Amino acid sequence: MNLYEKIVNRVEKISLIGLGYVGMPIAVAFAKKIDVIGFDIHDEKIELYKKGIDPTKEVGNDVIKNTTVDFTSDETRLKESKFHIVAVPTPVKEDRTPDLTPVKSASRTLGRNLTKGSIVVFESTVYPGVTEEICVPILEKESGLKCGIDFKVGYSPERINPGDKEHRLETITKVVSGMDSETLDMVAKVYELVVDVGVYKAESIKVAEAAKVIENAQRDINIAFMNELSIIFNTMDIDTKAVLEAAGTKWNFLxxxxxLVGGHCIGVDPYYLTYKAEQMGYYSQFILSGRKINDDMGKYVAENTVKQMIKANKQINGAKVAIFGITFKENCPDVRNTKVVDIIKELEEYGIEVKVVDPVADKEDLWKEYGINLFKTEEIKHIDAVIFAVSHEEFKGINLSDLTMMYGARELINLETLEEVAATSEFDVFVNRKNYVLIDIKGLFDRKEAEEMGYRYWRL
Structure with a gap:
């Protein structure tokens, strides 16, 4: 039997190294068909998985409770596997250059436990050349084995979209690659066990690595264009959303x-591509321009919040602002590289007190990463401005009447809803006296309705 047949017949196992938002769903998917060892260096994360708790909220507690994945933080268990998938994060440093520390560390760990006849597939997003030029030498040094003779390598870029219940591992075409045709066929067969829509065989590992970084660079550039349009239209006092809805009636309008563009993919991957390009002597003019626009949007939102507060005659120093949502995207607990933090930092520079509400965010990660605590919605009172930064499903149930109470309406008129307030003779005084600042980054509310209700409304 070849390795694929041994895996299918449960003679050999596969391993997942890195059980985060990408690695864990992959491990769970494979475990439905074959034997899987799920390895992560964080003991506390492994303990949660063993207890049936899904801290990523990607597949849910019930799935974790019933999966057959053998969760472990003991690296020696990797020796039991012959097919290894490395799915660790690849962030950027403060200077926005690639931080390959996690993937190098994972390679060292795996190398110490690598056995002859193994295949190693990297899923981490990297620039072209990392797998063969950086990871392979580490694997060889740590294992004492020779790549191409004792073990083979491949690359299959992750395409899992955290928080997205529609586009999953099983429903997204999987790009696969291998160092030779034999490895490519083996990698393709293994992934075909779980990817229902099939795989695409890239002609080389470098092609697969490059494909991944340009997927997100393309999205980054398109969003940067939208952000620049927003800046332009705001200076013209034109509603950007209304413009985009009108333009969107054309069949080929994107x-x-x-x-805000943060997270561990779109806000990071373009820097991997431009870093490698600079090593080759080419300096990006287009990609980095878009990245700069997107990196500056948090500051832009904060500055416009302050401007709206000034127009509303608010005292800036000592003011209170509530921000709803701090994760890098909706319906996902991940706070890595969230650009909402840029808004918070900028507002605090003005002496503004910021309170964050997010029922989805990972509280522990948020505190470790940024030193930020969360508040409950009912704790938000006497606020000078409210910013909706993330469109969590939970926030879509909040209406403009509910928001009114956060600014102190209960203290002005002791009534529960805006409808009750409207029924009183004091309604006109209530509306004219209170100039509520509402910053709606995601366009959750109707602009016209908000302005008719007395809100000072602003959005990108």
Missing amino acids: KFSPG
Whole structure:
């Protein structure tokens, strides 16, 4: 039997190294068909998985409770596997150059436990050349084995979209590659066990690596264009969303929206590509321009929040602002590289007190990463401005009447809803006296309705 047949017949196992938002769903998917060892260096994360708790909320507690994945933080268990998938994060450093520390560390760990006849597939997003030029030498040094003779390598870029219940591992075409045709065929067969829509065989590992970084660079550039349009239209006092809706009636108009671009993919991957390009002597003019626009959007939102507060005659130093949503995207607990933090930092520079509400965010990660605590919605009172930064499903149930109470309406008129307030003779005084600042980054509310209700409304 070849390795694929041994895996299918449960003679050999596969391993997942890195059980985060990408690795864990992959491990769970494979475990439905074959034997899987799920390895992560974080003991506390492994303990949660063993207890049936899904901290990523990607597949849910019930799935974790019933999966057959053998979760472990003991690296020696990797020796039991012959097919290894490395799915660790690849962030950027403060200077926005690639931080390959996690993938190098994972390679060292795996190398110490690598056995002859193994195949190693990297899923981490990297620039072209990392797998063969950086990871392979580490694997060889740590294992004492020779790549191409004792073990083979491949690359299959992750395409899992955290928080997205529609586009999953099983429903997204999987790009696969291998160092030779034999490895490519083996990698393809293994992934075909779980990817229902099939795989695409890239002609080389470098092609697969490059494909991944340009997927997100393309999205980054398109969103940057929308953000620049938003800046332009705001100076013209034109509603950007209304413009995009009108333009979107054309059949070939690309429907992107302005917004904050963070996270571990779109906000990071372009830097991997431009870093490698600079090593080769080419300096990006287009990609980095878009990245700069997107990196500056948090500051832009904060500055416009302050401007709206000044127009509303608010005292800036000592003011209170509530921000709803701090994760890098909706319906996902991941706070890595969230650009909402840029808004918070900028507002605090003005002496503004910021309170964050997010029922989805990972509280522990948020505190470790940024030193930020969360508040409950009912704790938001006497606020000078409210910013909706992330469109979590939970926030879509909030209406403009509910928001009114956060600014102190209960203290002005002791009534529960805006409808009750409207029924009183004091309604006109209530509306004219209170100039509520509402910053709606994601366009969750109707602009016209908000302005008719007395809100000072602004959005990208």
